[in-house]
Amino acid sequence: MQNRTPDQDPAEMSHIFPRHSKLNAPVAVSGDGCYLIDKSGKRYLDGSGGAAVSCLGHGDRVVIDAIKAQLDTLAFAHTGFFTSEPAEELADLLIEHAPAGLDRVYLVSGGSEAAEAAIKLARQYFVEKGEPERGKLIARKQSYHGNTIGALSAGGNEWRRSQFGPLLLDVSHIDPCYEYRLREEGESLEDYGQRAAQALEDEILRLGPDTVMAFMAEPVVGATAGALVPAPGYFERIRAICDQYGVLLILDEVMCGMGRTGSLFACEQDGVVPDIVCIAKGLGAGYQPIGAMLCTAEIYETIAQGTGFFQHGHTYVGHPAAAAGGLAVVTALLERNLIPRVQTKGETLHERLVERFGQHPHVGDIRGRGLFRGIELVRDRESKAPFDPSQGIAGQIKKAAFEAGLICYPMSGTIDGRRGDHILLAPPFIIEDAQIDELIDKLDTAIASVL
Known part of the structure; x- marks a missing residue:
């Protein structure tokens, strides 16, 4: 050495x-x-x-001590064999404070993993639902969803994607809701929001409504566009379009969620509930690597009553020490x-x-x-x-x-x-x-x- x-x-x-x-x-x-x-x-x-x-x-001593206490009790138990108390408690706490309709928590180790899990769950959901023709994903330009191949494919930042182009999945990208650059002169914010959202319906119709499985977006765009806030009514219209065509809405709150924008889940401020939401970063506050994918009961029950097996997983999902850290962080956000x-x-x-x-x-x-x-x-x-x-x-x-x-x-x-x-x-x-x-x-x- x-x-x-x-x-x-x-x-x-x-x-x-x-x-x-x-x-x-x-x-x-x-x-x-x-x-x-x-x-x-x-x-x-x-x-x-x-x-x-x-x-x-x-x-933060409270979070550090919670992680230390968990390590003294149980450091690791593979989720192929066990669940753990901190994982169960963290899932309960997240769902208690999540937008109504979200019901299940799939713990992972970071934001890219959460995005990968969301994309794969959307696909398996439609396969088990008897709609295997639905496999296309729509996302937005100037978005960032992670650095693994699936997440990078969903992301719309050309600088990050360019050299990996031959490896990426075929994902459609529409314009972001970017009023500083894209709102026309004389156009109200509300009208611009509706026009920006219309791009999703146009793309669904271009691809074929029966082929699209999900639309993925950050409620407030982070790294690639600098805290880009949606126009009023934008996400309400996006939700309506998804409902109209049976498309899942995946919201990536890895950077903007967990209180960062002033509500525990960023989508609360836009009055919409996603079918799947991804969180990380602030969930562990840097004390442990942890992320999560939350989904509705309807999605979970479709898998549970079908094969019963989500064909996905990583060694450290639901890690007890990471879950204990996340539980302490979310508790601190709420109780303080x-x-x-x-x-x-x-x-x-x-x-x-x-x-x-x-x-x-x-x-x-x-x-x-x-x-x-x-x-x-x-x-x-x-x-x-x-x-x-x-x-x-x-x-x-x-x-x-x-x-x-x-x-x-x-x-x-x-x-x-x-x-x-x-x-x-x-x-x-x-x-x-x-x-x-x-x-x-x-x-x-x-x-x-x-x-």
Whole structure:
């Protein structure tokens, strides 16, 4: 075993395969509330919760102790043989607070797994229902549903998909509900929402209504479009179209769910109930890898009264320690009144963003819900023209913010997978007003240094 000296560059001896080999990441050694601390002692304000994960912040003793207690009792029992108490309790708690109609919980280890499970369940549901001709999935451009092949196929971000094209499933993609870019002059928000939703019916009719199994969408689009909020009435019309043609509605709340937008399930604010919903990230708050797919009783009973076997699974689904962590996190969200706090602190964050950047010559749109906020950057506010992709604006801002002691989530390709830049903010739900001010100041420093 190699021993590293305290001052040695970890990249010189590391055998880790990093996300980016040209970036020399510092070593994180501890967390303290809304901050992460590296080996040198530098503190970073976690303004994006990693990737909208750390909703409770870092070092929550209640969650940590719950996981430790579970490990002392039972670390692992394969779900091919057993269920476990924390898994059962977590499922009960989720269904108790889920939109009416959702009835069953399939635990997994992350968002990509939840999306894969949702797609496969939709297909098996129709096979067991006697409609095997239904196998087509419709999703949206500029969406992100995960990095496994099925989830990546459903995602509509061309930059992430391009080199894997020959491996991907044949999934149809319609335009997102993106009023900043796609609403026409003089068109009301409500009218635009109806027009955007009509694209789903048009695509169902083009493919053939009897061939479509599901439509998949994020209620509030996260990583690829920067907290893109739907127009009023959009999802109500989407739900009606799905019902009209017998198509399942799959909502991906991996990033925007679990309180992030101001309600435990993001779809609550749009007045719709999906047939299947995917959650992760905030479900474990970073303390354990966990995700879940929830479905209606009707879908579950179709499988249960048919083969009885969902032909899917992973080794660590329903892991007891992960379930114990998830149970502690959801309990904390509910019992500490953190979701109402997301609403109030989210408004504070939005107000501060508008005050500082609302008239910035390179800020085109500030959007989002709760503590899930996005800033779309433009070269010119009047024309909404984006920066040239070769400038790498998002990457530069990410680096500058990190140097200033702020973790945020800038991304490029906002418009079409290639053009456009945005910054996504998703701080811990425990953030205080003084830390919101710190976030704004450090973000301002980063944007000014780049633009």
